[in-house]
Amino acid sequence: MKLVLKNALVYTGDGFEKNSIVIEDSKITAIGTSVCLDGANRVFDCNNKYLIPGFVDVHVHLREPGFSYKETIKTGTMAAASAGYTAVCPMPNVNPVPDSLEGIKAQTDIIERDACIKVYPYASITKGRKGEGELVDFEALGDIAVGFSDDGCGVQGEADMSEAMKRCAKLGKIISAHCEVNELLNGGYIHDGEYASLHNHRGICSKSEWAQIERDCRLAEETGCRYHVCHISTKESVDIIRKAKARGVRVTCETAPHYLTLCDMDLKEEGRFKMNPPLRSAQDRQALIEGIIDKTIDVIATDHAPHSKEEKSKGLEGSAMGIVGLETAFPVLYTKLVKTGVITLERLIDLMSVKPREIFTLGSGKIAVGETADLALLDLDKEFTVNPDEFLSMGRATPFEAWELFGENILTICEGEVVYETIQQKIDS
Numbered sequence: 001m002k003l004v005l006k007n008a009l010v011y012t013g014d015g016f017e018k019n020s021i022v023i024e025d026s027k028i029t030a031i032g033t034s035v036c037l038d039g040a041n042r043v044f045d046c047n048n049k050y051l052i053p054g055f056v057d058v059h060v061h062l063r064e065p066g067f068s069y070k071e072t073i074k075t076g077t078m079a080a081a082s083a084g085y086t087a088v089c090p091m092p093n094v095n096p097v098p099d100s101l102e103g104i105k106a107q108t109d110i111i112e113r114d115a116c117i118k119v120y121p122y123a124s125i126t127k128g129r130k131g132e133g134e135l136v137d138f139e140a141l142g143d144i145a146v147g148f149s150d151d152g153c154g155v156q157g158e159a160d161m162s163e164a165m166k167r168c169a170k171l172g173k174i175i176s177a178h179c180e181v182n183e184l185l186n187g188g189y190i191h192d193g194e195y196a197s198l199h200n201h202r203g204i205c206s207k208s209e210w211a212q213i214e215r216d217c218r219l220a221e222e223t224g225c226r227y228h229v230c231h232i233s234t235k236e237s238v239d240i241i242r243k244a245k246a247r248g249v250r251v252t253c254e255t256a257p258h259y260l261t262l263c264d265m266d267l268k269e270e271g272r273f274k275m276n277p278p279l280r281s282a283q284d285r286q287a288l289i290e291g292i293i294d295k296t297i298d299v300i301a302t303d304h305a306p307h308s309k310e311e312k313s314k315g316l317e318g319s320a321m322g323i324v325g326l327e328t329a330f331p332v333l334y335t336k337l338v339k340t341g342v343i344t345l346e347r348l349i350d351l352m353s354v355k356p357r358e359i360f361t362l363g364s365g366k367i368a369v370g371e372t373a374d375l376a377l378l379d380l381d382k383e384f385t386v387n388p389d390e391f392l393s394m395g396r397a398t399p400f401e402a403w404e405l406f407g408e409n410i411l412t413i414c415e416g417e418v419v420y421e422t423i424q425q426k427i428d429s
Contacts, residue, residue, distance in 0.1 A: 054086025066095025271319025306395025
């Protein structure tokens, strides 16, 4: 298959240049203002749209095996492809838990059969993903898993996390930690802040997150482990990670679009506003934005977490934790952070495409001759209203419903194959 993308504004790493690109056998084989069209199977006129490295989401929940009534690997990767993602990393809260070779194979078999983009699964840290007890066989799982996580549970014991880090350090693997101290939760389900006080809800304190991050940064410093913090949401978390980086700790972190654009006073009494960690205060949101600007925060991931309509229909107290995020991530961030001048488009691409690859060793994120053709084409002028009924994901719960946004992916190419397209200007040869 030979594809030609003409007249694109191509991401260079620090800006954009108008060029055309030739793709053959999964690789980029030519870049220039004039390229050969001979033998092309398809020629796309990109009409000055923005061609970038495909997004990578290092924190999604694809729910399969075990919970396919919420999402499947097929629907989840289709949703990701439609949004410009060419790779995702699913968390291990599936059944069977990927805590053994047999457990992870139950997932990789489905991935090989149904995924339309690259899928790199995590293995759990503890047996059964319980956050305590017996650790997994890191050596046996290391060649298959992109990293190790008990996402949904914080590893409670310091000795357990220290030993897990030591083993992962020997293997050169990353621990991606959901940080949550169980004894500090006290039955909470939204942020322990102003909204909870005004509406008589039980709150989750910020310390339940940052106390474990503080512990783990110390352990990562002691063990030399590569340590990645999932979905940070508090100002204290940003400060702890900033200081750890300054000391030379091998720590990276992610946050999610909802923590950068919403706070607890934006809550409504609906399940589509409930996630873990919860939406925090406006001060926390501002600290996260500052962490994006000064590069304390390395990655924006979605924590895409679909549930059934029934599971999300029970208000803030009774609904399941989690919202969907793949199909809104870029437009939300482009509209609220780039168009408002908070960060540049280049910085957003770094957060969503380049740094995830770099941290998790998933390729270069460069658009260059010889590189694998994992690409997305963005129409930044496209304006639309978020309508969950149009999602390809089986999940519908989003706090961004009815938001007016700019920026839409119109073409996704994964390993040289077109996996999603709505681009209008195209010529079939």
